[in-house]
Amino acid sequence: MDAAAVPVRSPRRFRFVAAQELGLVLVVILLAAVLSLYGWYDASPGRPNLFLSFDNLIDGIATPMSYYAIMAVGLTLVIITGGIDISVGAIMALAALGGAAALQALPPDAPAMLVLPVAILVPTGIGLLCGLVNGGLIVGLSLHPFIVTLGTMSVFRGLANVLPAEKTLPAAGKHLPAAFTTDFMRLEIMGMQLMPLAIMLICVALGWFYLRLMVAGRETYAVGGNEEAARFSGLGVGAIKLRTYAIAGLAAGVAGMVSLGRFGTASTSTGSGYELTVIAAAVVGGASLQGGRGTAIGALLGTLVIALIENGILILRLAQEYRLVIIGLAIIVAVSLDRLSGCLGRRRSAPLPAAPPPPPVTPGPETRS
Amino acid sequence: MSAPFIQFRGITKTFGGVTALDEVSFGIARGECHGLMGENGAGKSTLGNVLAGIHKPDAGELLIDGVPHRFGSPRAALAAGVAMVHQELAFCPDLSIAENLCMGHYPRRWGGLLLDRDAMRRHAGQLLAEIGVVLDVERPMGGLSTAQEQLVQIAAAVGNTPRILVFDEPTSSLSEPEAQALFALIEALKRRGLTMIYVSHRMPELFRLCDQVSVLRDGRYVGSLARERMTPDAVVRMMIGRSLETHAPRHLAAPAGEVVLRVRGLASPGRFQDVSFDVRAGEIVGFAGLVGAGRSEVATAIFGLDSRVTGQVGLDGAPFPLRSIKAAMGVGIGLVPEDRKRQGCVPGMPCRANISLAILGRLRRLGMLNFTRERQLARRYFDRLQVKAASLDAPVNSLSGGNQQKIVLAKWLARGGRLLIVDEPTRGVDVGAKAAIHALLDDLAREGLAILLISSELPEVIALSTRVLVMRQGRIVGELPHADATQDAVLRLMAGVGRAACGIRKKV
Numbered sequence: 025m026d027a028a029a030v031p032v033r034s035p036r037r038f039r040f041v042a043a044q045e046l047g048l049v050l051v052v053i054l055l056a057a058v059l060s061l062y063g064w065y066d067a068s069p070g071r072p073n074l075f076l077s078f079d080n081l082i083d084g085i086a087t088p089m090s091y092y093a094i095m096a097v098g099l100t101l102v103i104i105t106g107g108i109d110i111s112v113g114a115i116m117a118l119a120a121l122g123g124a125a126a127l128q129a130l131p132p133d134a135p136a137m138l139v140l141p142v143a144i145l146v147p148t149g150i151g152l153l154c155g156l157v158n159g160g161l162i163v164g165l166s167l168h169p170f171i172v173t174l175g176t177m178s179v180f181r182g183l184a185n186v187l188p189a190e191k192t193l194p195a196a197g198k199h200l201p202a203a204f205t206t207d208f209m210r211l212e213i214m215g216m217q218l219m220p221l222a223i224m225l226i227c228v229a230l231g232w233f234y235l236r237l238m239v240a241g242r243e244t245y246a247v248g249g250n251e252e253a254a255r256f257s258g259l260g261v262g263a264i265k266l267r268t269y270a271i272a273g274l275a276a277g278v279a280g281m282v283s284l285g286r287f288g289t290a291s292t293s294t295g296s297g298y299e300l301t302v303i304a305a306a307v308v309g310g311a312s313l314q315g316g317r318g319t320a321i322g323a324l325l326g327t328l329v330i331a332l333i334e335n336g337i338l339i340l341r342l343a344q345e346y347r348l349v350i351i352g353l354a355i356i357v358a359v360s361l362d363r364l365s366g367c368l369g370r371r372r373s374a375p376l377p378a379a380p381p382p383p384p385v386t387p388g389p390e391t392r393s
Numbered sequence: 394m395s396a397p398f399i400q401f402r403g404i405t406k407t408f409g410g411v412t413a414l415d416e417v418s419f420g421i422a423r424g425e426c427h428g429l430m431g432e433n434g435a436g437k438s439t440l441g442n443v444l445a446g447i448h449k450p451d452a453g454e455l456l457i458d459g460v461p462h463r464f465g466s467p468r469a470a471l472a473a474g475v476a477m478v479h480q481e482l483a484f485c486p487d488l489s490i491a492e493n494l495c496m497g498h499y500p501r502r503w504g505g506l507l508l509d510r511d512a513m514r515r516h517a518g519q520l521l522a523e524i525g526v527v528l529d530v531e532r533p534m535g536g537l538s539t540a541q542e543q544l545v546q547i548a549a550a551v552g553n554t555p556r557i558l559v560f561d562e563p564t565s566s567l568s569e570p571e572a573q574a575l576f577a578l579i580e581a582l583k584r585r586g587l588t589m590i591y592v593s594h595r596m597p598e599l600f601r602l603c604d605q606v607s608v609l610r611d612g613r614y615v616g617s618l619a620r621e622r623m624t625p626d627a628v629v630r631m632m633i634g635r636s637l638e639t640h641a642p643r644h645l646a647a648p649a650g651e652v653v654l655r656v657r658g659l660a661s662p663g664r665f666q667d668v669s670f671d672v673r674a675g676e677i678v679g680f681a682g683l684v685g686a687g688r689s690e691v692a693t694a695i696f697g698l699d700s701r702v703t704g705q706v707g708l709d710g711a712p713f714p715l716r717s718i719k720a721a722m723g724v725g726i727g728l729v730p731e732d733r734k735r736q737g738c739v740p741g742m743p744c745r746a747n748i749s750l751a752i753l754g755r756l757r758r759l760g761m762l763n764f765t766r767e768r769q770l771a772r773r774y775f776d777r778l779q780v781k782a783a784s785l786d787a788p789v790n791s792l793s794g795g796n797q798q799k800i801v802l803a804k805w806l807a808r809g810g811r812l813l814i815v816d817e818p819t820r821g822v823d824v825g826a827k828a829a830i831h832a833l834l835d836d837l838a839r840e841g842l843a844i845l846l847i848s849s850e851l852p853e854v855i856a857l858s859t860r861v862l863v864m865r866q867g868r869i870v871g872e873l874p875h876a877d878a879t880q881d882a883v884l885r886l887m888a889g890v891g892r893a894a895c896g897i898r899k900k901v
Contacts, residue, residue, distance in 0.1 A: 075780075239757045246750060249739035256736045257750040257804065259720045316741045 045310065047353055047361070048325040055332040059339050066339075074207040075339050082216050084338070087286065089331035090220035091116070091279040092298065096305040096323040097231035098275025101268045103306050104235070106170040106315025107162065107247040109269060112276040112302055114180035116295035117146035119280030124193035124200065124290040132199045139203040147281040148274055154183055155273015159266035169269075176298070185292045192291040200288050209285025220282050224324075227278060231320030234271075244268060248315030304351075305330055308358045329358065396459060398423035398588055399444070399557065401580065401614075404453035406439055412823075413439040415612040416453070417735040426579065426589040428603035430596075432632055432850065434870030436612040441559045441592045445477035446470030446548055457557070474556035478546050478563055491517035493534050494549050514857030520552040521545070524578055540571035547578065557580065559590045564598060576602060579869040594632075596625055608632055611823065623720045642677070642857055643832075644838035645875055649859065650674030651709070652728075653843035654812050656695065659704035663756070665867035668704070672812060677834060679858030680847040681883050687867040688847045691732050692814045695845075696728040697721040708811060723749070731816040731847070733794070737801040740790035744782055745771035747789050747800050774803035779829060794820075795826020802833065814845045819853060831857060852879055865889050 056075075063075030074080065095112045102109045108230045130139060154176070161172045194200055209219045235241035243264045246254040255261050276295075284290045309326025310316030331355050337347050397420025399709045406414040414436045421427045429437040432570065440446040444455065446464030455462050464470040467477070484493050491513050500512035517530040526544045543563060550558060564572045579602055583589060593599055599606055600623055607617040608631040649730055652671045659668040665687035672678045680688040694702040697718040706715060708724040720800070721728075730736035738747045747889060748771045749756055756763045771785045778799040782792050798818060805813055815834065819827040834857060838844055848854045854861055861878040863871045863886035871886040 237751045237761050239760060239762045242746060242749075242753060242762055245742060246739050246746070250735070250739045253739050254750070255718070256696075256728065256730055258718050259750070259753075260719075292649050316739070 034099065044318065045325060047328060048309065048322065050178040050327055051358070052325060052332065055329065055336060056254045059332070059336050063339055075335070078216055080335070080339075082218065082221065085328075085331050085335050086221040087217065088334075089327050090224035091283055091295070092301055092305055092330070093224045093324050093327040094227045094279045094282065095272075095275050095298065095302045096309065096327050097227050097320050098230070098272035098310065100304050100306045100311045100320060100323040101235070101244055101316045102169070102272045103303075103311040103313060104244050104248045104315060104318045105265055105268050106251065106313075107265065107268070108303070109155075109158060109169065109173045109272045110303070111154070111158060111173040111177035111180055112272060112279075113272055113295040113298035114177045114184065115151050115276035116280040116283065116298060117184040117290070117292065118154060118180050118292045119150040120276040120284040120290035121188050121193055122150045123147040123281055123284045123290070125188060127200045127204060127284075128194035128286055130201050131293070132201055134201045134203060136203040137208065140208065143201075143204040143208070143285065144281060145165045147284065148277040151277015151280065152270055152274045154276070155270040156266070158273060161263040161270030162269060163266050181292075181296075184294075190294070192289055194289065197200070200284070204285050205288045209282065217286075220286060223282055226326045227275065228320050230313050231323065240264075240267065245316060247316075250316075301330065304355045309356055325357075331352070395637065397421055398452075398458060399590075400456040401440070402454040402456065404440065404443060404450045404455065406436075406443060406448055406450050412612050414443070414450070414609075417612070417614045418453075418608070419607055419614050419617060421588065421590070421607075424583075424586050424588055425604040426583050426591055426602050428606035429590060429592045429609065430594060430599060430606055430628060430632060431609035432446070432594065435609040435632070437592045437594075437609050438561050439612075440609065441477065441561050441590055444470070444557070444590060445448050445475055445559050447477070456882075471555070472555055474554075475559065476550035476553050476557070477559040477561065478543065478550055479561055484534045484545075485541065487533060489531050489533055490528060490537070490545055491530035492523075493544060494520055494552070506565070520548045525581070525754040526552055527650055538571075540575070543567070543575070544578075551582065552894050556585070557588045557590065559592070561592045562594075563591075564593070566850035572598070596628060599623075601630075614831060642740075642835040642838075644675060644677065644835050645859060647675055647768055647839060650841060651675045653709060654695070654845070655705075655707040657705040659691065659694060659702060659706065661690065661694055661699050661702040664694075664699070665864070668869055670862055670869065670872075672845055674811075674841045674843050675838050675858050676859040677838050677844040677846050679854035679861040679878075680864060681851065681854045681861055682843065682864035682887055684849065686864040688864050689816050690867075691864070692728065692816050692845065693730070695721065696726060696814060722810075723806075725810030725816065726812045727751070727810050728809060729798070729813070729815040731820075733797055733801060733821070738753070738789045738797060738804075741788055741825050743786040744775070744780070744789055744792070744800050747786040748774055748803045748807055751804050759873075770807050771803075774807060776800075777806075778803055778833065793823065793826070795822040798822055798830065799826065802830070806837075810842075812843045812845065814847070816847045817849065818846070819848070819850070851883060854878075855880065855883060863887055 025206070059075040060073065063073040067073050095116065099109055123143060123146045126142050127139065130142065158169075158173055158176055161167060161176070162169045189195065210217050211219055235244065240316060243254070243259055246257070246259060247261055247264050251261055279294065280290070282292060305327040306318065306323050307313065307326070308329055309318070309322030309324070311322065330351060333351055334347065337344065337350060399421040401420070402418050404414050404417040405412070417436070429440060431437040439448060443450050444471050446467045449463070449465055452548060455464075457475070462473055464475075466472070470477075485496075494517040495513045500509040500516060501507060502509040502512075514530055517518075521528055521530065521544075524544065524547055526548060528541065534545070537545070541721070563575060567575060576598070576876055579589065579591070591599065591602055604620050606623055606628065608615040608628060610632060618627060618631075648699070650673055653674050656670040657669045660666040668691055670678070680691070682688045690699065690770070693699055694715070695706060697716055697720060700716055702715050704715070705712060707713065708726070711724070714720045734740060739750070745767055749767045753762070756767055768785060774780070775782070780792075780796050780799045780803070786848060789800055792800065793860045802818070818830050822830065831853070834844055834846065838859075846854060846857060855878045858878065859875055861873045861883055862869050863873070863883055865887060870889065873882055874876065874884075
């Protein structure tokens with residue numbers, strides 16, 4: 025009948041980049057193009073392009089952004105549920121210090137078989153535990169996530185200050201096993217350290233898989249889109265939230281592990297202030313603080329935009345003092361543009377064609393079936 | 394009727410795809426109390442809101458005293474002398490009555506630096522005295538009863554010395570004595586020469602207060618009746634525009650089956666008590682009652698959403714635990730809730746995701762969502778319910794109210810089950826979708842589903858239900874089989890008063 029004539033679009037199950045993310049891709053391309061041109065113009069003859077060189081792309085952009093992007097994926101899940109987690113920087117520090125404390129007990133030349141499980145499980149375990157604490161408090165006491173994670177941020181950072189014997193681990197004279205640092209996280213492939221980049225991409229892929237293909241992801245969007253309707257549909261809202269904060273903690277643990285392996289040390293100030301950049305990255309990436317919106321790819325692209333701006337300040341030799349000002353303004357501009365395009369999109373689709381006269385209600389044979 | 398005081402000319406207003414007002418044109422004389430009637434969704438509140446500047450009409454002209462107006466905000470309407478007393482009262486509960494009353498024009502001293510508390514108290518006291526109300530203006534707004542809040546709102550509205558005062562369903566949450574007091578106040582205001590628009594669907598009130606009643610149906614102006622021609626028959630005919638029982642529901646012909654839902658001694662402190670009833674397979678059991686009588690509360694309690702409920706519930710003869718949605722859903726109960734936007738659907742998600750929301754567990758394969766099955770399912774219910782949407786992927790909030798409701802219904806049909814509770818299934822739904830939803834419920838009952846129907850629209854409950862249960866003040870006060878369920882009989886039970894007080898004498 026009438027309704028059957030409505031065109032059904034073919035399933036776009038594997039649409040990697042949504043329309044909203046297309047805008048971010050354009051911004052990234054634009055920034056990269058400007059920096060490439062400048063880098064080429066600015067480079068002295070015979071020297072490589074300042075921007076378009078593997079040194080800059082990997083060590084200057086990909087590696088530093090990996091911590092942010094990994095955490096931004098986890099935080100995006102939290103933001104989709106309509107929550108927030110500002111303790112991720114502190115969790116990252118606790119995870120890195122915990123990992124360092126465990127690894128410095130091993131001999132520097134311990135075999136990878138022994139080192140890697142410890143190096144991976146200890147920081148991620150600590151991150152997961154912290155995330156469960158956050159989620160448990162938020163769900164169990166039904167407190168606002170901002171307040172809870174404001175508290176746990178302080179608690180986790182405080183523990184990071186108190187628990188280790190020294191401000192920086194490994195302690196003086198000790199070293200982390202090379203199996204984790206030089207031979208794993210700083211492993212050179214064709215002269216490039218690709219491990220942080222690879223781990224970041226794996227995390228984004230897992231986040232995409234979770235949100236896009238798994239039932240758990242659908243539940244995440246439902247809770248954020250309308251928590252009460254989700255409850256009225258029989259979803260276990262508490263469990264879904266708990267799971268989400270646990271994943272955000274886990275992601276912060278992974279970021280701590282990457283940072284520990286790359287620098288070979290962790291200090292009480294590791295990850296300090298990262299939470300703000302991570303929130304900014306998620307929001308620039310299209311996550312809505314009202315909940316219900318956000319993607320893993322968006323989190324990656326949002327982080328990339330911020331990383332490119334940071335890198336651009338170096339390449340263009342702008343005064344470093346203005347770094348924070350520029351980044352702050354860029355975040356506000358990015359979110360306003362996103363909002364604006366959203367409004368325009370709605371306006372375009374607003375004037376619906378006048379509804380056709382309702383069909384006479386004579387329950388036909390097909391409605392009876 | 395030469396040069397009416399207020400003149401609507403071709404007022405049109407649409408929300409999304411739904412036309413709320415369609416070229417409405419009529420006039421209102423100076424100094425009269427003019428009733429606006431219509432069924433839910435007929436557009437009467439929307440017209441009141443257009444007059445008060447809350448909605449901006451898409452087309453048409455509004456003349457007050459011959460001067461054309463096009464209000465962009467309530468403030469602009471107020472400047473032109475139109476004030477409104479809203480259905481939902483908006484105040485700051487933590488501020489005092491005086492602070493709420495003077496909001497927007499606080500008296501100041503010391504060159505505007507300090508709030509002049511004494512002047513504020515005096516001014517607030519004057520505003521209340523103006524309408525003959527005595528209240529301590531220091532009391533916080535949050536501690537007042539609904540009726541008192543409404544009085545404060547009227548005081549604020551009258552304090553702006555309006556020429557026109559719009560009331561939108563003012564008695565919807567008032568008790569009978571409170572309503573009587575309000576009527577006395579409205580009559581006093583009328584004697585002062587204010588022109589009043591009274592939006593309501595309650596006939597006795599309108600007959601008592603109004604000099605003239607205009608009826609809207611499906612967003613269109615149907616006609617006006619002067620006081621001497623106002624009879625329940627005439628008004629109802631104009632409101633409904635057809636005889637009530639055009640489609641006799643067909644499920645009534647089939648004998649009811651086994652008892653599906655059995656409720657015994659259900660009680661929840663402060664909400665309802667001693668509620669016992671059965672719903673059989675193939676039956677539609679209607680719940681009638683005034684707002685606040687406890688109908689929706691019983692429905693949500695059966696669905697496991699009331700943490701303080703006690704009593705026994707059983708499905709197909711087997712008891713199931715209360716206070717758990719999982720248990721209720723597990724035995725096959727579904728709930729189409731009263732508040733579609735807040736409880737029924739996730740507005741930003743695609744239609745297909747809303748339809749599959751209650752069966753995500755069944756669509757799970759190794760943790761992944763089976764998108765193919767989800768689409769097939771959504772497709773099937775799109776066809777069966779004749780949902781009008783751009784595609785299966787269109788977000789629910791891009792649909793009209795009626796189609797949104799079909800999506801919520803589809804969510805429970807997809808899950809299947811034994812008992813479907815539908816709470817106000819046609820609120821804010823256009824006529825076409827309304828008829829479709831009625832036909833669907835009839836069909837479902839004939840297929841053997843047990844249905845519990847809650848609705849504030851009497852014609853709907855009466856026409857569809859196998860039996861009508863009437864609730865008043867948290868108790869079931871009567872049961873009427875379909876044949877005996879007349880408007881008159883149901884209204885009498887609802888109000889708990891005699892024949893005369895109802896103002897309706899016979900079935901329409």
